[in-house]
Amino acid sequence: MTPFLHIERAGGIVTVRMNHPDTRNALTTPGQIQEFVDLCAALRRDKSARVMVLTGNGSAFCAGGNVKDMHERAGIFAGSPYALRDTYRDGIQRIPLALYELDIPVIAAVNGPAIGAGLDLACMCDIRLASTSAVFAESFVRLGIVPGDGGAWLLPRIIGVPRASLMSFTGDTINAVKALEWGLVEQVCTHQTLMAEARSLAERIASNSGHALRLCKRLLREGQHMRLDSLLELSAAYQSLAHHTEDHQEAVSAFVEKRTPDYLDR
Template sequence: MNPFLQIERTGAIVSVRMNHPETRNALTSPQQIEEFIELCAELRRDRSVRVMVLTGSGSAFCAGGNVKDMHNREGIFAGSPYELRNTYRDGIQRIPLALYELDIPVIAAVNGPAVGAGLDLACMCDIRLASTSALFAESFVRLGIVPGDGGAWLLPRIIGISKASLMAFTGDTIDAAQALEWGLVEQVCTHETLNAQALALAERIAANPGHALRLCKRLLREAQHMRLDSLLELSAAYQSLAHHTEDHQEAVAAFVEKRKPAFIDR
């Protein structure tokens, strides 16, 4: 099988495209899961990368799990209840742990339907842009199952518990305009301009020092489950590190000298 993830790099930006349009980029195999895990591990090691953009090939962003495999109890849906539990824990549940905890900012360019695990995948990203043809559904209940890959934790933190409950309990689909109104996405673009808009945003983010982006993202993540006093302690520790980087000194010097900074990720 061809690789699921098509990866390109431009400067400090990595663009990742799920590239099985024939299955609407469904997450169907251990190979696809491993590709996500390996990508996140590689990006975590590479300090020169500052932003990642994730999108899909063809008409869909990601159709979630393969319903035919569910019907036939094949692939990642095979086995006893005990085996299935471990398949989830050792399989697809590794993606939210790896992607959500990735140190660099991640932008989802949702080019079409993001359904079930596909919606949850978009929610693992920090910022979501959508094309006018994008659709969103937390559709697990319609198949008699529950969000198995973190959606029950991710979605309420983005749109609130009431709207997340509405989506999870009905399985209903919302369009890009509704997603924008609810705060699920930050911007709606035409299908033709989506990638350009996502890359333009990535460039604005990547113009900042990599160490500051990583520390800032970690603070935002930790703030979701820490007390204010604990977060302030962590902020002080991170800030002391940031003040002693060469890029901080360069940023301050460029500001004072009214010139564009040249960061070196040190």
């Protein structure tokens, strides 16, 4: 079978395309889940990677779970309640843990519908851009189920509890304009310019020090569940590390000399 993730590399920018357009990039097989986990593990080891762009091939970003398998109680939806619980814990729930905790910034270029687990996948990314053809739905309730992959934690932190509640309780779909108004996405582009805009943003991010990017992202993550005094203590520790990198010295020298810095991730 064709790998689910098609991976391209240009310098420090890693572009990842979900590549099962025939299923609208539905995310349900153990193999697909393992590809995401393996990719995140590889990127954590690769200190030359600075930013990742995630998008979908075809008409959809990700259509979520395979409803046909749900109907037939097949694939990852087979088994007893206890077996299903373990299937979620040992399966799709590994993606938010791997992707959300990835050290480098992740941009979601939402090219089309992001439904159910597809919306939650976009929410695992740090920044979301959307094409005008993108639509979003936290649609689990429409199938008589609940967000099983972290959406109940992710979505309220992005758009607030009242709006996340509205989307979760109704299962209604919102378009890209509404998503922009609600802060779910940062920018809406035409379908033709989406990837160019995502790459432009990725280039701006990747022009910075890889060390600084990783430490900054970790602070943002930790700050979501720490007290201010605890975060300040962690910030001081991270800052002391950053001050002793060669990249910091290069950044300061380049600023003083009015030139573009040449970072070596050291």
